[in-house]
Amino acid sequence: MKTKLFNQSGEIIGDVDLPDKIFSVAMNIELVKQVIDAQTANSRQVIAHTKDRSEVRGGGRKPWRQKGTGRARHASIRSPIWRHGGVAFGPTKERNFEKKINKKTKRKALFMALSSKVKDRELLVLDALNFETPKTKVAANALRALSSKLDGYRESKKKRDSILLVTPGQDKIVFQAVNNLPFAEILPANSLNIRDVLAKKYMILLKDAIPMIEKTFRLHD
Numbered sequence: 675m676k677t678k679l680f681n682q683s684g685e686i687i688g689d690v691d692l693p694d695k696i697f698s699v700a701m702n703i704e705l706v707k708q709v710i711d712a713q714t715a716n717s718r719q720v721i722a723h724t725k726d727r728s729e730v731r732g733g734g735r736k737p738w739r740q741k742g743t744g745r746a747r748h749a750s751i752r753s754p755i756w757r758h759g760g761v762a763f764g765p766t767k768e769r770n771f772e773k774k775i776n777k778k779t780k781r782k783a784l785f786m787a788l789s790s791k792v793k794d795r796e797l798l799v800l801d802a803l804n805f806e807t808p809k810t811k812v813a814a815n816a817l818r819a820l821s822s823k824l825d826g827y828r829e830s831k832k833k834r835d836s837i838l839l840v841t842p843g844q845d846k847i848v849f850q851a852v853n854n855l856p857f858a859e860i861l862p863a864n865s866l867n868i869r870d871v872l873a874k875k876y877m878i879l880l881k882d883a884i885p886m887i888e889k890t891f892r893l894h895d
Contacts, residue, residue, distance in 0.1 A: 677792065679881065681801050684819035690799050690881055695893055697792045699785040706868065709783035712775040713869050720771070724764030727752045733759075780868070781891050787871040795825040797877045799884075803841070808850035817858055817878070824876050829857050838874035840866060842882040864890045 675698055679690040692698075727733070733752030740747050754762040791797035798820060805812055821827045821837060830836065837858045841848060844862055852860045861870055863886035871877065 675792070677797075677799055679799050679801055680820060680823060682803055682816055682820075684823055687801060690884075692792065692799070693884065693888065693893070696785050696884075696887060697789050699782065699789045701786050701790055702783075705779065706783045706786055706872075709775055709780050709868055710872070712773040713780075713867065715771045715773045718771045720767045720769050722765040723767040724761035726762070726764070726766075727754060727760030730758070730760045784866065784868045784871065784891075787868050788877075791871070791877050796875060797879060798824055800878055800880050802882075803839075803845075803848055803880060805847050805851050808847045810851055810854045813848075813851035813858075814855055817852070817855065820878055821876065827876055835876075836874050837876045837878055838870060840877060840879045840883050842880055842886045863887050866890070 675692045675694055676689045677692055678686050679688045681687045727750065730752045733750035737748050737751050738745065748756075750756075750759075752759045754760050788797070800820065803816065805816075817837060817839070818829070821829070827837075828835065836856075839852060839858055839860045841860060841862055843864075849860055852858055859870075859874065863883040866887060
């Protein structure tokens with residue numbers, strides 16, 4: 675599949691081939707949902723934790739003898755029915771929300787998401803992105819020139835309407851320049867995942883990131 679290749683100024687300088695194995699995959703909504711649900715569950719952090727009677731401090735001795743006091747029998751002041759006692763059936767950090775997902779399934783769902791960007795004309799391929807200094811203003815001007823070539827794009831601070839910039843690797847200057855922009859997010863090609871792709875409506879893909887995607891997901895094996 676061929677698509678237009680742009681330079682940093684937003685000018686068309688030629689065409690570039692997009693691999694059909696990545697950018698021409700038919701959509702399967704159920705499979706995509708399954709992968710997103712699994713990735714969301716696997717990234718979930720268990721924060722809420724309550725202490726049961728074995729974890730609460732104190733209560734090492736019986737509060738009073740078993741018989742003869744006229745009071746109800748108790749074994750520990752850390753019983754759940756006591757004030758400052760343990761919590762019965764509360765949430766604990768031992769909970770596991772992990773969901774297993776096949777690697778090939780996860781890869782295929784990612785390629786479906788990338789293919790949908792091409793189909794909906796929400797993806798732009800960039801020849802190169804070079805900044806002399808990590809200036810946010812310079813990065814903003816460059817991305818505004820490029821985003822004007824995306825169909826229906828309007829600059830917005832909303833996460834869903836923002837731009838995902840995919841680079842071949844970690845470029846410190848580019849990262850520092852783009853990192854403070856509210857309408858853009860940068861991601862290296864080897865960290866590409868379906869949640870980040872679908873979380874942003876538009877994508878700017880550097881040309882050199884394409885072989886990196888092929889290498890990361892072992893399409894030549």
